[in-house]
Amino acid sequence: MIGIIMKKQSLDSILTRQEVSQADKVRLVLSLSLPAILAQLTSIAMQYIDAGMVGSLGAGATASIGLVSSSTWLIGGSCIGISAGFYVQVAQLIGARRDREAEDVLRQGLITVLLIGALISMAGLAVSGSVPRWLGGEKEILANSTAYFRIYCMSIPFILIRQLSAGMMQSTGDMKTPSMLSALVCLLDVVLNMLLIFPARTVHIAGLAVTLPGAGLGVVGAALGTALSEVIISLAALYLISTRNRRISLRNKGSWRWRKHTMANAARIAIPLSFDQIFMCSAYVAGTKIVAGLGTVAVAANSLAITAESLCYMPGYGIGAAATAIIGQTIGAGRSDLTKSFSRVSVYLGMVLMGFTAVLMYLGAPFVCSMLTSSAEVAALGTEVLRLELIAEPLYGASICCAGVFRGAGDTLRPSVMNLVSMWCVRIMLALVLVPRLGLRGYWTAMALELCFRGLIFLIRLYRGKWMKKAIV
Numbered sequence: 001m002i003g004i005i006m007k008k009q010s011l012d013s014i015l016t017r018q019e020v021s022q023a024d025k026v027r028l029v030l031s032l033s034l035p036a037i038l039a040q041l042t043s044i045a046m047q048y049i050d051a052g053m054v055g056s057l058g059a060g061a062t063a064s065i066g067l068v069s070s071s072t073w074l075i076g077g078s079c080i081g082i083s084a085g086f087y088v089q090v091a092q093l094i095g096a097r098r099d100r101e102a103e104d105v106l107r108q109g110l111i112t113v114l115l116i117g118a119l120i121s122m123a124g125l126a127v128s129g130s131v132p133r134w135l136g137g138e139k140e141i142l143a144n145s146t147a148y149f150r151i152y153c154m155s156i157p158f159i160l161i162r163q164l165s166a167g168m169m170q171s172t173g174d175m176k177t178p179s180m181l182s183a184l185v186c187l188l189d190v191v192l193n194m195l196l197i198f199p200a201r202t203v204h205i206a207g208l209a210v211t212l213p214g215a216g217l218g219v220v221g222a223a224l225g226t227a228l229s230e231v232i233i234s235l236a237a238l239y240l241i242s243t244r245n246r247r248i249s250l251r252n253k254g255s256w257r258w259r260k261h262t263m264a265n266a267a268r269i270a271i272p273l274s275f276d277q278i279f280m281c282s283a284y285v286a287g288t289k290i291v292a293g294l295g296t297v298a299v300a301a302n303s304l305a306i307t308a309e310s311l312c313y314m315p316g317y318g319i320g321a322a323a324t325a326i327i328g329q330t331i332g333a334g335r336s337d338l339t340k341s342f343s344r345v346s347v348y349l350g351m352v353l354m355g356f357t358a359v360l361m362y363l364g365a366p367f368v369c370s371m372l373t374s375s376a377e378v379a380a381l382g383t384e385v386l387r388l389e390l391i392a393e394p395l396y397g398a399s400i401c402c403a404g405v406f407r408g409a410g411d412t413l414r415p416s417v418m419n420l421v422s423m424w425c426v427r428i429m430l431a432l433v434l435v436p437r438l439g440l441r442g443y444w445t446a447m448a449l450e451l452c453f454r455g456l457i458f459l460i461r462l463y464r465g466k467w468m469k470k471a472i473v
Contacts, residue, residue, distance in 0.1 A: 020338065025345045029322055033349075035179035036170075037318035053190075053197050054222050055373035059300040062373060064144035064219050066303025067137045067288065072152050074281030075124060078274045079160045081412075082116055083109070085270025087167030088410055089262065091325050094172055094247055095332025103248045106168055106241070107256045108263065113164050117157030124153030135285065136292040137299075144219040151223035158227075158234040165237035170325050172247040177240055185233040189225050196221030269412050276416030283423035290428075290435050291443055298440045300373065301381035305444070308368045308386055312361050315353035316397040319346050320404025327408030331468070339409070339468055347401040347462060354397030358390040385444035392448040395455025402458040411467035418461070422454040 054061050086109030093102040132145035162185070166178035199216030202209050215221055242250040291302045323346040330338040361368070369382040406415050427450035434442030461467065 020341075022341075022345070025338075025342055026349070029319065029326065029342065029346050029349055032173070032175045032322035032325065033315075033319045035175040035318075036182075036321045037315050053193050054219065055304070055375075057197075057218055059296055059373070059375045059378055060141055061144065061219050062300040062303055062378070063137075063296045064141040065148055065222065066299050066306075067132055067135055067141060067145045067292065068149040068152075069288075069303060069306075071131055071135070071149060071281075071285055073284055074278060075120060075153070075156060076159060076281075078120070078277050078281075079113075079117070079156065079163055081270045081272075081274030081277050082113055083160065083164040083167050083270075084273050084407060084412075085109075085266030085268075086112070086164065086262075087171045088269050088324065088328055088407060089265050090168055090248070091171035091328025091408060092332035092410070095329030096334075098332075099247055100252065100254065102172075103250065103252055103254045104259070105262055106248055107250065107254060108258055109164050109168070109266070110161075110238075111256065111258070112263075112266070113160040114157060117160040121153050121156040124156065125150060128153055135289055138296055141296070147220045148223040151220070151227050155227035155230045158230045162230060162234035162237050165234070165241040168241050168248070169237075169245060170321055171328060172245055173325060173329070174245060175322060175325070177244075178237070181233055181237050181240075184236075185229045188232060189229040192225035192228055193222055196225050265410075269407075269410055272413040272416040273407070276412065276419050279416070279420045280423055283428055286428050287431060287443060287447075290431050291440060294435070294439055297375070297377055297381065300375065300378045301385065302440060302443070304369055304372050304378060304382040305386040305389075307372060308361065308365065308382065309389065311368075312354060312357045312390065312393050313396060313400060315357060316350045316400035319350040319353070320400045322346070323401055323404035324408040327405050331409055336468060340465065343402075343405040343462060346405060347398055347459070350397040350401035351394045354400075355394040358393035362387055362390050381440060385440050388441060388444045389448040389451070392451035392455075396451040398455040399451070399458040402462050405462065406467050409467050414461065414467070415458070418457050419454065422450055422457065426450040426453050 054065060086105055089105045090102045093099070093105065128150040129146055131149055132142045137145055162181070166181065169175075169178045195213060196215045196217050197219075198212075198214040198221075200212065200214045202211050204210070217224065241248075288299075288302075291298055323343070326342050326346070327339055330336075330342060365383045365386050366379070369379040369386070370376075373379050373382070403415055406412065427446050430446035430449060431443050434446050436442070438445065
């Protein structure tokens with residue numbers, strides 16, 4: 001596989017060729033995916049360290065963040081949909097060699113995400129005191145959960161800016177810069193967490209006593225570290241996409257005026273995708289509500305297992321991001337032959353790589369879970385439920401990569417409906433039946449069955465090919 005990647009391919013060069021070999025297609029997908037996968041790996045490593053820092057404070061601290069994590073996913077997911085409405089248009093315009101129009105789409109996207117980000121932030125702050133209670137959190141973790149959620153809400157406009165900037169870079173074929181920024185935001189988060197979570201302390205390194213500064217803020221420090229990381233890196237990302245990208249730049253002359261067709265196209269992509277994320281993450285919130293009734297240990301183990309599992313879907317999201325750029329540009333260039341073949345290559349690679357990471361995680365689950373918490377009870381339960389779900393990872397990979405393919409084509413409505421049915425009619429319904437009988441094991445069994453169902457229906461849509469007719473430019 002390394003040998004395949006080494007002979008680097010350019011998407012621009014492939015779009016101009018009449019015949020493209022299967023090896024070249026694999027090589028291109030891997031070369032564009034690899035930076036995103038490595039960034040995901042760094043991100044997951046930092047999340048592990050982050051979770052380990054909070055976990056060292058005890059099950060209560062882990063549960064405080066785990067209780068509202070599904071709510072932060074809900075907000076973050078809706079932000080992804082808003083950004084995609086603009087960067088998918090840019091991918092197709094770049095493929096059609098209409099770079100100056102793509103720059104105007106970038107301008108309109110920046111104005112839109114700033115306005116919407118401010119509105120979401122204010123709405124989140126207004127309900128931040130009630131969310132942990134709505135989720136059924138136990139009394140001792142409510143204050144920390146509220147503080148964590150409130151600080152997260154303040155960072156939402158910056159999260160949107162980073163997501164839009166990263167999506168724009170990827171749409172032009174630049175996977176390295178957003179991947180580097182993704183790694184940096186995680187690294188910065190860990191450094192700030194070390195300073196903010198723990199009090200000042202003395203550690204011994206090579207026989208020397210070293211005093212480390214610290215604010216001792218606990219869960220609040222974790223929230224502040226994450227928020228400050230987003231602020232710093234989002235501003236860096238905005239600068240890079242505005243002035244340093246090789247295909248689009250705000251230094252060129254263009255219009256900041258909203259254009260009806262651009263906003264209509266953005267709405268066509270973003271509204272289904274945002275509702276998709278809202279319904280998906282609402283199901284996560286409902287799942288958290290179901291799990292919350294099982295007690296603090298179950299909530300902590302659930303959060304821990306979700307963090308551990310994130311290592312498995314790292315390749316899927318990397319390939320899915322590359323697929324969005326590739327499919328968007330091949331559709332913009334009018335190369336339906338490449339659109340079809342690249343879609344299948346991307347999905348197959350995602351399934352194989354996620355299956356491989358699932359095997360590794362099954363073997364390493366006890367070590368990973370014990371690394372993330374100081375509670376042996378939480379680690380044991382987290383290991384057990386995680387292993388129940390790993391069998392579904394290849395089909396989960398299919399759904400992730402198919403979603404990236406469909407997004408690049410501008411096809412977001414039908415996949416959103418499919419996700420809605422899968423999450424609410426399969427996962428949540430099964431969880432309501434299984435959790436009272438099997439506890440947390442029942443919830444993760446329901447999750448595994450639902451992921452298999454979702455992967456199958458996404459593969460069926462991929463092969464039918466109707467999504468290829470959804471081009472917007």
